[in-house]
Each structure stands twice: as C-alpha cells, then as structure tokens.
Amino acid sequence: MADIEKQRKLEKMAYELRMTALTMIYEAQSGHPGGAFSAADLITALYFDELNVDPANPKWEMRDRFILSKGHVCPILYAALSRKGYFPEAVLHTLRQEGSILQGHPDMKKCPGIDISSGSLGQGLSVAVGMAIAGKRDQAPYRVFAMIGDGELDEGQIWEAIMTANKYHLDNLCVILDHNGLQVDGTNDQVMPHLDVCEKLRAFGYDVYDIDGHDMGQILDTFEAIRRSEGGKPVFINARTVKGKGVSFMEGVPVWHGQAPNTQQYEEAMKELAVKGGIGA
Amino acid sequence: MSWKATRDGFGDSIARLGLEDKRIYVVDADIGKSCKTGAFMKSCPDQYLNVGIAEQNAAGVAAGLATCGKIPFVVTYATFGSMRMGEQIRQVICYPNLNVKIACSHGGVTPANDGATHQCIEDYGIMCAIPNMHVVMPADYESAVALVEEAAKLEGPVYLRFTRDAVPPVYPEGAKFEIGKAVWLREGDDVALIANGDTVHIALEAAEILHAEGIEATVLDMHTVKPLDREAVEACVERCGKIVTVEDHNIINGMGAQVACVVAQCGKGKMKIMGIQDQFGMSAPYERLLAMNGVTKEQVAEEARALVKG
Numbered sequence: 001m002a003d004i005e006k007q008r009k010l011e012k013m014a015y016e017l018r019m020t021a022l023t024m025i026y027e028a029q030s031g032h033p034g035g036a037f038s039a040a041d042l043i044t045a046l047y048f049d050e051l052n053v054d055p056a057n058p059k060w061e062m063r064d065r066f067i068l069s070k071g072h073v074c075p076i077l078y079a080a081l082s083r084k085g086y087f088p089e090a091v092l093h094t095l096r097q098e099g100s101i102l103q104g105h106p107d108m109k110k111c112p113g114i115d116i117s118s119g120s121l122g123q124g125l126s127v128a129v130g131m132a133i134a135g136k137r138d139q140a141p142y143r144v145f146a147m148i149g150d151g152e153l154d155e156g157q158i159w160e161a162i163m164t165a166n167k168y169h170l171d172n173l174c175v176i177l178d179h180n181g182l183q184v185d186g187t188n189d190q191v192m193p194h195l196d197v198c199e200k201l202r203a204f205g206y207d208v209y210d211i212d213g214h215d216m217g218q219i220l221d222t223f224e225a226i227r228r229s230e231g232g233k234p235v236f237i238n239a240r241t242v243k244g245k246g247v248s249f250m251e252g253v254p255v256w257h258g259q260a261p262n263t264q265q266y267e268e269a270m271k272e273l274a275v276k277g278g279i280g281a
Numbered sequence: 282m283s284w285k286a287t288r289d290g291f292g293d294s295i296a297r298l299g300l301e302d303k304r305i306y307v308v309d310a311d312i313g314k315s316c317k318t319g320a321f322m323k324s325c326p327d328q329y330l331n332v333g334i335a336e337q338n339a340a341g342v343a344a345g346l347a348t349c350g351k352i353p354f355v356v357t358y359a360t361f362g363s364m365r366m367g368e369q370i371r372q373v374i375c376y377p378n379l380n381v382k383i384a385c386s387h388g389g390v391t392p393a394n395d396g397a398t399h400q401c402i403e404d405y406g407i408m409c410a411i412p413n414m415h416v417v418m419p420a421d422y423e424s425a426v427a428l429v430e431e432a433a434k435l436e437g438p439v440y441l442r443f444t445r446d447a448v449p450p451v452y453p454e455g456a457k458f459e460i461g462k463a464v465w466l467r468e469g470d471d472v473a474l475i476a477n478g479d480t481v482h483i484a485l486e487a488a489e490i491l492h493a494e495g496i497e498a499t500v501l502d503m504h505t506v507k508p509l510d511r512e513a514v515e516a517c518v519e520r521c522g523k524i525v526t527v528e529d530h531n532i533i534n535g536m537g538a539q540v541a542c543v544v545a546q547c548g549k550g551k552m553k554i555m556g557i558q559d560q561f562g563m564s565a566p567y568e569r570l571l572a573m574n575g576v577t578k579e580q581v582a583e584e585a586r587a588l589v590k591g
Contacts, residue, residue: 116344116345126373129342129345130346131345134350157338161341164342168330
C-alpha cells in the first residue's frame, strides 16, 4: 500500500496543479479544462513519484518518456512541468500567446520536457511504441508512459499501435487510458461505443489494470505493481476518471471539454478546488 | 550498364548503410519484399521492424525512433507513403522536424499494370507543401544509391520516390549528388529541358532529336523537387529563356509547377510543363500511360521545338 503521507501530499498537489491549469486557461480565455482535470491525478503521480526524469537535463537519453497523446489537455502537463522545474512559473501566464513556449498543443521544439509534439489525436501511442522499441533494442533502462484519451480509441491508428506493442513485447511501455467517458460531441457510447476496453486489451496481449483514476492510493499501488511485474507484456491501465473532476459544475458536462471559464465561474471553481485540495486552509 | 529499377538502388544502398551505421532503421509496412528491404532485414535484423499494413502507425513509430537518435526509413509505396500517412508525416515528423525518411517505391505511373490505385501522381505536391520536408526522386539506379546515402546524412525529414520498373542508366557508378543541387547533364543555349526521376532519360533522348535538327538543349536532372535548385532554374532562364519541364507527376502541382514559380519571378522566360494531365491512370503498359499524357521523347522534342521557333 502507498505511504499515506505521500498519498495526501500528491492528492493536494493534483488540486494545486488543477488550479494552476485553470488559471492558465482563464487568463488565455481558451483551452480545455475538462480533460485536464480528469488527467490531473495521474499526471501528478507520474511526475512527482514515478517518472525518472531530470528537469535540468530534459533530453537526458536515459529518462523515462511521457507522451501526452491527448495533447489538448496540456495546461495540466505544463503546470506539472513548471512545478517540477523545467521552466519558471512566470512562463505559465503565456499559454497560447504569440511567441510562447506553451503552445495551444504541446511543441517538443519549444517547450522543455515535452517528448513529442502532439495535438492531432490518435498518433501519440505510435510514437510511444517507437520510443519503447528503441529502448528495447538499445537495452536501455528507461520506460515509456503514454496517456491516451478515450475518444482517441475511435482512431484506427491507436489499434495499429496497440498491436505493435504486443508484437515487439514492449514491457517497457505503459498505456494509460484517461477514461472519462466524454468526448466533444457527447458520451463515448453516443459517439462511438468502445465496449469493454479491459477485455479488449487483454485479448490484445496486455497486462491490464482497471483503476479509479482519481484514487491516488490506487494509482500509486498500480505503478508500484507495474515496476515489480515479471514483464514480457505491455501494460494497459484503464483509469476510470471524471471529466472536469474537482469542479462540480464542470464534472461530466461535455461543454467543458474546450471552454474557458468567465470570471465568476473561475472564482467559483478556484474556491471549490482549494477546499477539495485542502489548500490555504 | 543495364537497366534497373531505382527501388533496387534504394534496397542495395540501405542494406550497406545499415551495416555502416547502427542508427539506420527500416520500418516496413508489409511490402518490404516489393520495396527491396530484404537484404537489410537479413543483415541488420536488430534495426528492422515490420508493423504490418499500418502506414499511419509506421510513421508514428518512426517518429518515436527518431526522438531516440535513430535514423528510420519508413518504406512503402508512394501512394500510401504520401497520402495514407500524410497527416502523420505533417504532425509528428515535419512539425517537430524529426530525422525520418519516407522511402517510397512505385512512384508516378511506374506501377503501370497495377492501375490507378497504385500509381501515384500527387505526392510531390502534397509533400512539398509541408514545411521542413525534402522531396527527392533519383533518375536511375546509381543516383538512387547515392541519394539514399545523402538522405541518410541529411538531418531532417526526406521523402524519397523510386520507380517500380527498370529505367536506363544515366550516371556512371560512384557519381556524386547533393540534395538541392540539380545536375547539368547536357548544355545548350536554345532550350532547357528540366526533368527528374524516370523522365530524365526521355529528356536526354529528346535533346538528341533536337541536336540532329540543330537545336541545342540544356538538360537538367532536377532530382530534388524541394528545396528546388532556384539558381539552376534562373541560370536556364538567363541562358536559354525557354524551358520545358518533364515529370511523371500531375502537372498541377509537381516539379514543373515549382520551376514555374521561379520562372514567373524572373520576369522573363517562357515555359511548358509536361507530365500527367490531371487525370487518373489505368492498367496499361508504362510507356503507353506516359504517351497518353504526352510524355514521349518525340512530344518533348516537339514542345521544345515549338518554344524555340515560337
């Protein structure tokens, strides 16, 4: 079981990062809060407990890689990268502005810590597979974590990549599905039913973990279990999440996929996030 | 020297490069046999991948490999390499300017009897429109060997286009090439014939016909469509004033169109763009397909003659 103190610290940090991301989106008056909030706990756990990375040397060859295939939720990743020390906090206020390293979708040439540019959906997992193959062939110790959105499962390329990871026995690859159930035009079931993704991924040759993507204890325990696993198979984590998690009026509401809050909404949301995270209390 | 397909030049070149440089990878998409990666697969198994009939994924996997310091060549046919994986090439290869090469056999109408689905007359236009991309088509086996080597040396994305079928030799063994620099195959003051790929020998033969009539033609091998050798085009405008381009590609947006952009900015010069007449092909002999589009040595000579006498 995860250390309780560490767990509490990370839970609080995830709320702090949500607040940072929401502030960025509010200031830019543009961005995607819903999916950023569903991914927040997972990304916090990755950057502040799991990934072997060095912010002072973002291109370190032996670093663990993180691919945010659902690139539109990058404010939460930018918040984590800044907090981790990749770039100064002041930069966060430049999201989506002309000349900023913080593009509307992640740009690996502009922003330190971004392992691949992303934004066009369904493509990140293939890139992650290429990185994991390179790691295997080089007998390098690094691991590759790829976060995909559930809407990306509509894309055929995702399934091409899923098969390739099985073919090349990529036990250094961990695919995390941020399964918040919503995409732009409605629920997954309305837009394109995915049926039982855990069953599917088992059939595709993966070690499958089905967890609550907002339960920090479960997230940490899962990463721990993966580290200790015997290997041979790629890992798939079905992280059941809530789009907009942390802000009541955003939770499960499709419009918050890609909408910035107005001042009143922003203030209300910040208050609720602070209370839930036990911040400033 | 014998006729050989330029896809064989690719296959022989990549097999040798793979042994010399362990960073070179091949990512096949289930047509490795046809695209001549067999020797590479045997001699460099640890640098070889086959991701199946999944070109979009192949492009992404290659991008991932490139971020880890590899030099991957994604290998397929031109029609799939430029269109099925077109957006992947834009998003995860060209936008981050990664060191990935797209090596495509079956360029132009060379897969003649396969019909329109496998012929590719659109790829120059599509690939040239993507920032950071380089676009190259060698004229014969020897230049294919050399240009594959140059592409491997160049840091950044390169789209390479080869012929399915054998083409006659143009260059001696060991000839040197530079991506972005046209080759002056013949010099004359009356008219410039600018060709590339499988049409270079047609331009050379047309120049012979013209020479017999007392018309002296310059012939350029514009193996690199992007970045285009602007200086060479400007030199043709200065020297000859009249230019005929010949290519195995749609005339709408191919090599000739790129040349025309330069000529138009010279403020003088006349030109004729020859190539595929914005129409799909069909199953037919290769030479017949070119002839249906006016791409024959006789027709090239005729167009050049008309410009000169114009």
